[in-house]
Amino acid sequence: MILKKIYLIPGTMCNERLWVDFLSSISNIIDDSYEFIHIKIPKGKSFSQLSAYINDLIVDEQVFLIGFSLGGYIASHFASHYSHRVKKVFVIANSPCVLPLAEQKQRQEIVEFVRCHGYKGMSNERAVQLLDSQQLLSDNHDDNGQLNELVNIMLTMDAELGETEFLSQMRCTTKRTDLGEKITNSCVPFVFYFSENDALMNKHWIDNLQQVSDNCVMICTQGASHMLPLEKPDELASYIHKWLNTH
Secondary structure, three states: OEEEEEEOOOOOOOOOOHHOOOOOHHOOOOOEEEEEEEEOOOOOOOOHHHHHHHHHHOOOEEEEEEEEEEHHHHHHHHHHHOOOHHHEEEEEOOOOOOOOHHHHHHHHHHHHHHHHHHHOOOOOHHHHHOOOHHHHHHHHOOOOOHOOOOOOOHHHHHHHHHHHHHHHHHHHHHOOOOOOOHHHHOOOEEEEEEOOOOOOOOHHHHHHHHHHHHOEEEEEEEOOOHHHHHHHHHHHHHHHHHHHHHO
């Protein structure tokens, strides 16, 4: 049997651990005709170079792409420039457009700081900011066990990738173009899945894309989590299952 390939592209300072719970969940509801393949983001490549890299990497004529955060932008960029290689795109927690000037400046300052002082790794505070900590604590009746578990996964991924990876991703992926027009004019179907209060999402851009594009579906989930594959793996698996079976 020829398996249908689904390529998974992670976010900033994320690796295969990002998808573990999601893959465990979806394995219970999906048939065995699909193969999930993790794509590691190579160092030192611009978005154009990353798209060319993915084009060389995939062997199927058309594939399914799932991208989280930075990986969502990469997936959108690839689908916009190599649409003949893509069947569908599922973007998680990303609005593929230009980063705010304040965020661009902050990234430049972080790169300069790390270059001078070294990379100390992601802080617990930053990891908690990317999760819906209030919801996690509420769901677990004030027991912060699950919150700590997810934070530890994020810190582990960050530590495994390290300073060189961090600097590469900061330097090579800050300059972004607005992909809205290319997505709108593309024949590739897109799904955008995100939290309603995710501070890293550009809601105005998403709303505008929804108004002008016929090939985009928006799925807005409750809460403020950015790390949806970690925090809502069962819900994500359910949406991916439906996505794969929608023609």
